[in-house]
Amino acid sequence: MTDPLLVDRTDAVATLTLNRPTAMNALDVALKEALRDVLAELEADRSCRAVVLAGSGGSFCAGQDLREHVSTLESGNGGNPLDTVQAHYNPIAARLANLPKPVVAAVRGMAAGAGASLAFLADIRIGGPSTSFLMAFARVGLAADTGASWTLPRLVGHAKAVELLMLAEPVRAEEASRLGLLNRLVDDDEGVLPAAQELAARLAAGPTVAYAAIKRQLSVADAGTLADALAAEAQAQAICGGTKDHRTATMAFVTKQKPVFEGR
Template sequence: MTEPLLLECSDGVGTLTLNRPDSLNSLDVALKVALRETLGRIAADRSIRAVVLTGAGRAFCVGQDLREHADTLAAGDTDPLATVRAHYNPIAQELANLPKPVVAAVNGTAAGAGASLALLADFRIGGPKTSLLMAFANVGLAGDTGISWSLPRLVGHAKAIELLMLAEPVRAEQALGLGLLTRVVGDDADVLPTAQEFAARLASGPTVAYGAIKRQLAVGDAGTLSDALAAEAQAQAICGATADHRSATDAFVNKRKPVFDGR
């Protein structure tokens, strides 16, 4: 039986591949459970210092497996969207809170919860065929998997309403202009290698500081100035005690290039 999720590790980079290419990597229960559990393991694995999230085949991820969902509806389930609490919410929390950088290699279409996953990454690399579709309203649903949190932070409140309510595809160059993509490469075949190169650069950096930056921005985006200052003070207390900070300070004083060990 083919594994629904693949994890390959090399030089501090963990590449997570959604592996249901025949269904455009739609999210069935098996894939959602595997993703939720694997993200938890990655968070605790200090040997993985950056993550690439991608999809096998010609799409990144088209969101919920609607055939599986239709079966749930047909069975008369009284809580057919229980998967949001059981799977999507924990996945969003794990992905957003990973204490290391995440780069999404958005090959082809990212729709619905697939777009949500991409937008929870810290960086998103796309190609000419990349498109993002906030498809929820097209099937009579509101957003999930953290998109009500991530999307307005990237594009603003008014644009988020437009993208969610009109549910029209956002092509690569438009997505780049809106900030939904970090970079667009010239050839779709280069999306994953570029994302992995991007992640390799991050994997050689100060991992603890990267995690702290993510946490403080999560507070600063929505909190008060006092909240942000408290988060910054906490982050600097943690980072200031790291071996990376001490060695980088020494390297600066002695005019050497710093080498970070992620500790």
């Protein structure tokens, strides 16, 4: 049986590849459980300092596996297929958003529904000519999930988020880049994953504790007041100021050397 999620470890970078290419990497239970569990492992793994999220074949992720969804709806066994939101999508979204290390999404091809939501939870998204996003939820009579109601307005603004979710129209690569759904757009589809891994390797060589603090700060600031942000900044600097990386980098600055960060 083919593994639904491929995990590659190269130095301090973990590349997670959704591996159901014949189904456009649609999210069935096996893939969702594998992704949820691997993210939990990586959160606690200090040797992993950056994560790349990618899809196999020509697509990033088509979202929920609707064939499995329909099968559950029609089975008549009393199960609610939307229980997957609490069991799978919410834990995955929380893990990605709060992972104390950078996450880079390599978005080749279509990212639809929960697949687009996964990409939006990454800290940085890289795409190519074939990249497109589709907030497909309304097409099947559903509202957003996997954190899209939180991430999308922060990326494109409230009004545009309403439009993307209600009209459910594809957003092609150039428009996605203009809107901020993509941070970087490379010329060649084949270069999307290498570009993401190169950036992740750069981040993996950086001050991991500081990166985690930056993620927490921005999350607090997005939803809070100036007072909340200032308190989060004070807490972050107290933590970062006690790290070996801070001491090393400060001394390197004074001696005009290049710092070597250890992520601690």
